Amino acid sequence: MKNRIIVFANQKGGVGKSTLCILFANYLAYKRKPVCIIDTDLQKTIMMQRRKDEKVFEGQDEPYSIQDFDVSDPDTMQQLMDSARQVEGYVLLDSPGNVSEDGLVPMFTNADFIVCPYEYEDKTLDSTGTFVQVVNALREANPDMKAQLFFVPNRIDARIGTSEENKMWKQTDLIFKKLGNVTPRIASRATLKRINTFELYATQRDAVSDCFDYMIKKM
Ligand SMILES: Nc1ncnc2c1ncn2[C@@H]1O[C@H](COP(=O)(O)OP(=O)(O)O)[C@@H](O)[C@H]1O
Numbered sequence: 001m002k003n004r005i006i007v008f009a010n011q012k013g014g015v016g017k018s019t020l021c022i023l024f025a026n027y028l029a030y031k032r033k034p035v036c037i038i039d040t041d042l043q044k045t046i047m048m049q050r051r052k053d054e055k056v057f058e059g060q061d062e063p064y065s066i067q068d069f070d071v072s073d074p075d076t077m078q079q080l081m082d083s084a085r086q087v088e089g090y091v092l093l094d095s096p097g098n099v100s101e102d103g104l105v106p107m108f109t110n111a112d113f114i115v116c117p118y119e120y121e122d123k124t125l126d127s128t129g130t131f132v133q134v135v136n137a138l139r140e141a142n143p144d145m146k147a148q149l150f151f152v153p154n155r156i157d158a159r160i161g162t163s164e165e166n167k168m169w170k171q172t173d174l175i176f177k178k179l180g181n182v183t184p185r186i187a188s189r190a191t192l193k194r195i196n197t198f199e200l201y202a203t204q205r206d207a208v209s210d211c212f213d214y215m216i217k218k219m
């Protein structure tokens with residue numbers, strides 16, 4: 001099994017980094033692929049979710065491990081990435097978003113893929129643009145950096161946008177397509193708010209399969 005290091009990142013909060021990280025792990029586990037999560041987010045969203053789930057799913061084997069990691073300094077982060085490189089399968093990292101932190105640099109420069117969720121909303125697009133600039137600056141400073149970007153349009157309203165909105169969305173996607181892959185969209189769905197780290201419900205699978213199948217194929 002090939003080793004892949006995948007970082008979920010966007011300096012904007014609330015775009016779905018932690019949600020998509022858990023859903024992707026659940027999806028890979030459902031597909032019987034080896035996967036683990038390293039939670040480097042300061043909020044520890046995923047670690048806390050697992051703690052809750054351990055009570056709800058008591059007695060059930062956990063489908064994958066979740067490891068907690070404190071982003072402190074670049075050296076320990078580099079060590080973490082070196083050991084992640086030895087893992088057979090998919091290593092998913094939920095990032096705190098704040099890319100300007102020194103300790104985070106090795107996370108991005110050692111990643112194979114950076115998954116960047118975004119919404120079609122002015123503020124989110126602005127910070128996603130800033131995030132892309134930071135990634136590009138890291139690439140320039142680190143010629144070995146090879147991370148491919150996946151932009152994931154997330155929380156898309158099920159209703160069809162106005163023609164004005166559709167035009168804006170298309171233009172956004174065109175810009176991101178020049179920088180990486182733009183995946184199929186993930187809709188805003190109540191079922192995606194009820195996630196856990198043990199199992200993926202059929203309704204959740206339906207909501208993410210187009211996007212995740214696209215990513216898995218390209219990874
Ligand atoms: N596709 C979606 N449909 C519905 N709710 C979503 C979706 N994606 C994310 N959310 C919700 O949006 C909020 C922020 O998501 P989260 O994953 O915590 O973002 P981040 O990790 O980027 O801060 C959460 O309440 C989550 O349940």
Ligand SMILES: [Mg+2]
Binds near residue numbers: 017045
């Ligand atoms: Mg988060």
